[in-house]
């Protein structure tokens with residue numbers, strides 16, 4: 112089963128993830144919550160450990176050996192990340208803490224400088240709170256109006272009224288892949304139409320960059336935010352990619368050390384990008400480990416990772432559709448789907464389902480997945496979500512399906 116599924120040796124790859132080798136509740140761990148956070152391979156953990164054990168020092172400041180080595184590795188990681196997403200230059204890569212911070216940076220810096228009362232911000236109904244709340248806050252500060260693209264019954268964006276909704280829009284902000292529905296949005300098409308209407312495009316890449324080949328230039332967007340911890344890197348490090356000319360025209364986000372050119376008691380001039388947006392000491396070891404994670408994923412091949420997940424997803428949709436009373440949210444067609452499946456099981460509460468699965472060693476998430484408006488649209492408070500990554504195998508899908516049958520027997524029959 113496994114070998115026919117994989118374009119790479121997934122069993123060998125799993126052995127690179129120490130955490131996957133354990134038993135949970137007496138069963139081998141089936142980790143199906145990578146949409147929340149991915150696991151880390153040994154080489155990424157070793158990279159972080161090596162930094163702290165051998166060359167831990169602050170960057171961009173010291174003239175001594177350790178600091179030079181840390182600075183070199185930190186900037187080399189920026190270059191790796193730039194290549195990973197097809198950026199024009201490493202200067203376009205701003206290190207942040209996570210996707211959330213990247214989006215807040217754009218809203219605070221670009222948004223405050225460019226939006227006025229009556230301007231429109233176009234979002235979609237499927238956004239994670241991270242790509243919703245910062246824009247609502249911006250609208251409150253500026254008097255801008257927010258408009259939402261709706262979805263159809265399968266969770267695909269409705270684009271019939273896109274041009275009408277783009278009238279007067281200064282910014283379109285959308286996820287490339289939904290963390291609840293799994294929907295992959297046609298970002299390239301939306302970006303082209305948004306630019307024709309004079310709007311910039313900010314993409315939430317939290318669920319796409321870890322899972323599929325992403326080339327920011329080919330997509331034709333202006334900003335892309337993503338998180339290291341969802342792509343095999345540590346927590347505490349994320350990325351905002353921004354088109355160079357756009358970033359260069361933006362004022363700083365946070366003020367402090369490292370982001371200045373010159374400070375006097377009368378005022379301050381600011382550093383060039385990306386330093387202008389990286390106030391204070393960054394997450395140095397974590398950024399270096401993110402570079403290692405980007406290498407790790409690239410060496411497997413993002414096209415192969417995407418294909419692997421598509422196989423798993425296809426198998427999971429087939430297996431789960433056989434479970435009586437299970438409703439799966441999101442597109443039926445694989446081409447429009449990322450690696451997350453949210454569902455409800457008739458007659459059960461999503462948290463109870465997750466608890467039964469935990470008893471079987473299957474880790475899934477239950478809740479609103481930071482998409483409350485989307486859950487309200489479906490008139491449900493919560494769903495259970497299984498999500499897949501490069502290290503998952505079909506046997507884990509089987510265990511998910513068996514666990515769901517068990518939950519059904521327990522609560523429904």
Ligand SMILES: Cc1ncc(COP(=O)(O)O)c(C=O)c1O
Nearest residue numbers: 209210211239241290315317338
């Ligand atoms: C689509 C989407 N956007 C944004 C985020 C926020 O990511 P972070 O918490 O790493 O900032 C997530 C996290 O689950 C997500 O799935």
